[in-house]
Amino acid sequence: MTALDALLRDRAARDEPVCLFAYDLDGLRRHVTAVVAALPPRCRMYYAMKANSAAPVLEALAPIVAGFEVASGGEIAKVRAVAPAAPILFGGPAKTPAEISHALDAAVTRLHVESVLELHRISAAAVARGTTVEVLLRVNLAGPFPSATLAMAGRPTQFGIDEADLPAATAAATSLPGVRFAGFHLHSLSNNLSAETHLEMLGLYRDTVVGWEKELGVVVKVLDVGGGIGIDYQDPAHHFDWDGFTRGLVAWVDSVPAHWREIQFECGRYLTAACGSYAVEVLDVKRTHGTAWALVRGGTHHFRLPVSWQHSHPFTVLPVERWDPSVPRPSVTDDRVTVAGELCTPKDVLARDVPVARVRAGDVLVFALAGAYGWDISHHDFLSHPHPEHVFLDDDRA
Incomplete structure (x- = not known):
């Protein structure tokens, strides 16, 4: 039994x-340990805690993942309550000035920025504290993207910066005080079940960002490729082919510029479902x-x-x-x-x-x-x- x-x-x-x-915390640790161990060099797995923010789950994952992806000031507080030194990535489409200030006071690692106005709010908060914070610009790409349960980009959504507005956003991110541009964030879909199409999407990300570096005169150090790796609720025996995906990921990492020091994944559902x-x-x-x-x-x-x-x-x-x-x-x-x-x-x-x-x-x-x-x-x-x-x-x- x-x-x-x-x-x-x-x-x-x-x-x-x-x-x-x-919740089976032992099974959770085994699963996530195997997921993280299969990642090639330069790739890091952050836990998107919106999937399940229970303190015992965060405690179980803290020693295994690279850090936590959060989307509110409340989630920052939950992480800091169980993992005071854990790296935190702060995203979300509508951050309040108070949340931005709270994020800086909590020493988050990076903020994922959704608009030029948000860049100015982050700059003001950082200058007021005499600090500098790394940012990634979240971009709403045109696509096309694989079929998935939810689409975050490639269509009108509230997420990210339109590609047409990227020149103004990168100019602000590379000139505003208190802000250090580190790269781009490209979370475009949720619950994709195909490893093959997920690799194809990463190929689109690579080619697009290489083009942006040349066009916009920026140097990318960090690329966040989001989560979006799915669970088949209709056929639980059908699993996303993580082993096949990470084998293909090795070749993909070898194909991206060497100065991209970190590739961020931010999975939630795939880790805890x-x-x-x-x-x-x-x-x-x-x-x-x-x-x-x-x-x-x-x-x-x-x-x-x-x-x-x-x-x-x-x-x-x-x-x-x-x-x-x-x-x-x-x-x-x-x-x-x-x-x-x-x-x-x-x-x-x-x-x-x-x-x-x-x-x-x-x-x-x-x-x-x-x-x-x-x-x-x-x-x-x-x-x-x-x-x-x-x-x-x-x-x-x-």
């Missing part, structure tokens, strides 16, 4: 319905208009990812025999079931029309791949239901 199975059996024996996130599970007890089973429903203690206010990305999230059924014989126990056998939560909205659906051998009221549904963009992106207090339990499974701490 795994640690997760033992945990769920223990919780199912209690009176309160099961509703929890469980598999470490988390969301487990919820089935409160009721019923049919309406020919559809079988499993209604659970929980829903999208805890685990918003499925409705956010409009997919049916994979789950397994943990049978629970404990049941009060004085009341009926509704069930579905050899049929398709839709899993809905406890919210008063028809959009509170975690999985739709999924074939099951059997599911009964009182059984527990376990949603895999819930370690990224689960709890962190959810509207926790809608309808004021109790929050789920969060359990961190860690052999190092027994």
Whole structure:
């Protein structure tokens, strides 16, 4: 029996319905250690903590990754609470002046800049503190880019500097006091599942930035190629070919200028998704208009990812025999079931029309791949239901 199975059996024996996130910190460390070890020289892996900012997750990753990519002053504070000296990359499309000041006071390593106005705000904050801070210019490239779940560039989005505005942005970045231009940031997509097309995209990045160096008269020391490496939620057995990708990455690194001293990756989902599970007890089973429903203690206010990305999230059924014989126990056998939560909205659906051998009221549904963009992106207090339990499974701490 795994640690997760033992945990769920223990919780199912209690009176309160099961509703929890469980995170396998040992598995997380093994996975991320292997990911980082496969990177060629000059490449660095930063953790994009927007995927999961729980303190035990940050503590587990701090000794393994090169640092943390953050997108708010609050995330800076979370990093500094568990890793006071960790390198921090500060991004985000709408930084407030107060956040910029906080970032400088927290000694962030670099800021990823989204506009010329933001450059001036950073310059003013740095001058006021008598310091200089490195910046990367985030550029919204024209593309084309591989197919992915979310597009950050190659179309009108709020992210980055338009290529047409790059001459003015580089002029400001190389002349304003308190600011030291280090290179470019090119995070263009999210959840790409193809290693081959990801390498092709890096080829576009290389050729574009080499051209900018010549055209704009700048010297790049750091290139941030973003994250965007995906998880296949519809077929969990299908994995992004990280080994094949890093083999191709060796040749790509050899092809970029030697003065590009660091290639930054900032992955979130790919690092933490598999470490988390969301487990919820089935409160009721019923049919309406020919559809079988499993209604659970929980829903999208805890685990918003499925409705956010409009997919049916994979789950397994943990049978629970404990049941009060004085009341009926509704069930579905050899049929398709839709899993809905406890919210008063028809959009509170975690999985739709999924074939099951059997599911009964009182059984527990376990949603895999819930370690990224689960709890962190959810509207926790809608309808004021109790929050789920969060359990961190860690052999190092027994």
